[in-house]
Amino acid sequence: MSFYIAIIDYEMGNLKSISKCLKHLNINSFITDNPKIIKDSNGIILPGVGAFKNAIRTLKEKDLVNLIKDVVKEGKPIFGICLGLQLFYSKSFEMGETRGLDLIKGKVVAFEKTKVEKIPHIGWNTVKFQDMNHFLVEGIPDKSFFYFVHSFYAVPEKSEYSIGLTDYGKIEFSSMVGKNHIIATQFHPEKSSKNGIKLYQNFINFCKK
Secondary structure (H helix, E strand, C coil): CCCEEEEECCCCCCHHHHHHHHHHCCCEEEEECCHHHHHHCCEEEECCCCCHHHHHHHHHHCCCHHHHHHHHHCCCCEEEECHHHHHCEEEECCCCCEECCCCEEEEEEECCCCCCCCCCEEEEEEEEECCCCCHHHCCCCCCEEEEEEECEEEEECCHHHEEEEEEECCEEEEEEEEECCEEEECCEHHHCHHHHHHHHHHHHHHHHC
């Protein structure tokens, strides 16, 4: 089969919006929970909108947790979006403590009401790039705006995993992370106009290498 991206379907996320964005870039994609299609893909996108605990439960029910870990261990590029980013971490404290995929060491915590103006964090906000040489930000100006919708944020154990930071109220959080072939954004590229499309293009270019 020719080059394609597998968009993991676990019933949570803007699946069609991501597929439409990739189609705009002339990239074939499949919205799927089929292990063979995921394994044979050139790259994976793990989307997500909703609660961490529910997402992990559904991934387990679909036997996708170990599959994701295995293909990532083999070196397949993976891109987490919003909740998808949070699922990459070791654990979340949303609806009680829940273990994540543990692809990136760290935790997911709630915004503190005393430190932010409003929860959830919704709308356009800037991202300050920490690594201008990272492939994901190629061709995108520093402090560009992207679209956010979330009430929890991730705290990586190692600061070098953060390739982008965002200020919200009195909190600065990691809004873009990268660990070799594992990358993720807390914001939604498919809702972030030309800069979001460029992010997907940069991911595709990396997958083709």
